[in-house]
Amino acid sequence: xxxxxxxxxxxxxxxxxxxxxxxxxxxxxxxxxxxxxxxxxxxxxxxxxxxxxxxxxxxxxxxxxxxxxxxxxxxxxxxxxxxxxxxxxxxxxxxxxxxxxxxxxxxxxxxxxxxxxxxxxxxxxxxxxxxxxxxxxxxxxxxxxxxxxxxxxxxxxx
Numbered sequence: 001x002x003x004x005x006x007x008x009x010x011x012x013x014x015x016x017x018x019x020x021x022x023x024x025x026x027x028x029x030x031x032x033x034x035x036x037x038x039x040x041x042x043x044x045x046x047x048x049x050x051x052x053x054x055x056x057x058x059x060x061x062x063x064x065x066x067x068x069x070x071x072x073x074x075x076x077x078x079x080x081x082x083x084x085x086x087x088x089x090x091x092x093x094x095x096x097x098x099x100x101x102x103x104x105x106x107x108x109x110x111x112x113x114x115x116x117x118x119x120x121x122x123x124x125x126x127x128x129x130x131x132x133x134x135x136x137x138x139x140x141x142x143x144x145x146x147x148x149x150x151x152x153x154x155x156x157x158x
Contacts, residue, residue: 019054108126
């Protein structure tokens, strides 16, 4: 039974080591050429794709773990406290609504990126990029409002 408690620690340290390796390769791995932007030459890191894929993998792991925890918590609450289960379901639905609103705020029009000649900056991916940026802005604003409200509310209680 003791060995099962080591699995999360080993997994965490392994993911962190792989992340450090990916970051080191991105920053210290050399250049795959240069790009002229407004008269300046900028280096293109050699391991950009590795770094991006690693970030996608981590994002996928986070989404999967989050969904599993939310479903498990909902099932546990449904058995014990239905009101708490409905509250957690409302929070999940709120995030789904936020994702939909951010998606429709995004634009599928072409994003001009200096030096990029591919086709991933138009259509679905352009709208997805906009949606993620809007979601980050809204969540950051919500976090700041919550922090300020928490500070004021705590001061009132004292």
